Amino acid sequence: MSLIIIGTVAFDAIETPFGKTDKIVGGAATYASLAASYFYDKVKIVAVVGDDFHKEDIDTFNAHGIDTEGLQIKEGEKSFFWSGKYHNDMNSRDTLVTELNVLADFDPIIPENYQDCEYLMLGNLTPIIQRTVIERLKNRPKLIVLDTMNFWMDIMMDDLLETIKLVDVLTINDEEARQLSGEYSLVKAAEKILTMGPKYLIIKKGEHGALLFHEDKIFSAPALPLAEVFDPTGAGDTFAGGFIGYLAKVGTINFNNMKNAIIYGSALASFCVEKFGTEKILNLTDEEVADRIQEFVKLSSFTIDA
Numbered sequence: 001m002s003l004i005i006i007g008t009v010a011f012d013a014i015e016t017p018f019g020k021t022d023k024i025v026g027g028a029a030t031y032a033s034l035a036a037s038y039f040y041d042k043v044k045i046v047a048v049v050g051d052d053f054h055k056e057d058i059d060t061f062n063a064h065g066i067d068t069e070g071l072q073i074k075e076g077e078k079s080f081f082w083s084g085k086y087h088n089d090m091n092s093r094d095t096l097v098t099e100l101n102v103l104a105d106f107d108p109i110i111p112e113n114y115q116d117c118e119y120l121m122l123g124n125l126t127p128i129i130q131r132t133v134i135e136r137l138k139n140r141p142k143l144i145v146l147d148t149m150n151f152w153m154d155i156m157m158d159d160l161l162e163t164i165k166l167v168d169v170l171t172i173n174d175e176e177a178r179q180l181s182g183e184y185s186l187v188k189a190a191e192k193i194l195t196m197g198p199k200y201l202i203i204k205k206g207e208h209g210a211l212l213f214h215e216d217k218i219f220s221a222p223a224l225p226l227a228e229v230f231d232p233t234g235a236g237d238t239f240a241g242g243f244i245g246y247l248a249k250v251g252t253i254n255f256n257n258m259k260n261a262i263i264y265g266s267a268l269a270s271f272c273v274e275k276f277g278t279e280k281i282l283n284l285t286d287e288e289v290a291d292r293i294q295e296f297v298k299l300s301s302f303t304i305d306a
């Protein structure tokens, strides 16, 4: 049994009030698979890069036990490139450049040994490709989680809606929830989105945590207040990877495990933002992760004698 993660494997150039990076390795599948690998040992990626991607970068995935057989390398082509600049509040950003490059005609190939997929993370990428991966799996996975962004809502809303119909969990941020539903209130937005296909909706609110909606239930998870946030890039993907990695580990899908999974995802995301790019989530120890989970527990537990 395994967890397949699809999404971009990319080069990013990031500018925040604390500094600037040249092209560094990023991409939704990169962050999500690294995060998931802390909880589950059968993580497999499906993605595409150009020949500008280095062997050492692929070795980094393998060092985390991530199977890269489904990572295609296109000779003579360039990897997906994204560049963004954060505002002083570090919550909002402008996308400066999105170069699809190899992603433009990506045909996701599912290796035979990936057909044991039980958990599928459709990371941020063209909605048509996300759907193709579902169609190419011989058996429907036990859980399909989809993450997307405003970019795809702007240019491919109809395709996105078709894909969303097929998934169990949708993770998006608050602005994207408003764009997708046409509702300003997140409660009303969630009500509408839960009629579009997914049974669970997670709305990520950056430094304000995340909300989980399922039927008439709502769970609110905090974000850890951090003294220093260097670079929020990839926090959403790291969250999603930690979330599904934890669920794959526990193996039972229910509201309570989803709540815990959100805390695990949030914990990993809180590490991600402390350094540029993937730097911080490359070398975490189990103890660091466990301590961070305890910080979340302390942060939001209280007793009321009522």
Ligand code: AMP
Pocket (backbone or CB within 6 Å): 008, 010, 011, 012, 026, 027, 028, 081, 082, 098, 124, 125, 126, 149, 151, 152, 232, 233, 234, 235, 236, 237, 238
């Ligand atoms: P996040 O900060 O969680 O939204 O994710 C940032 C990552 O998403 C970066 O590493 C980018 O390479 C990647 N990314 C940016 N735009 C897109 C897009 N339109 N489709 C897929 N991945 C993207």
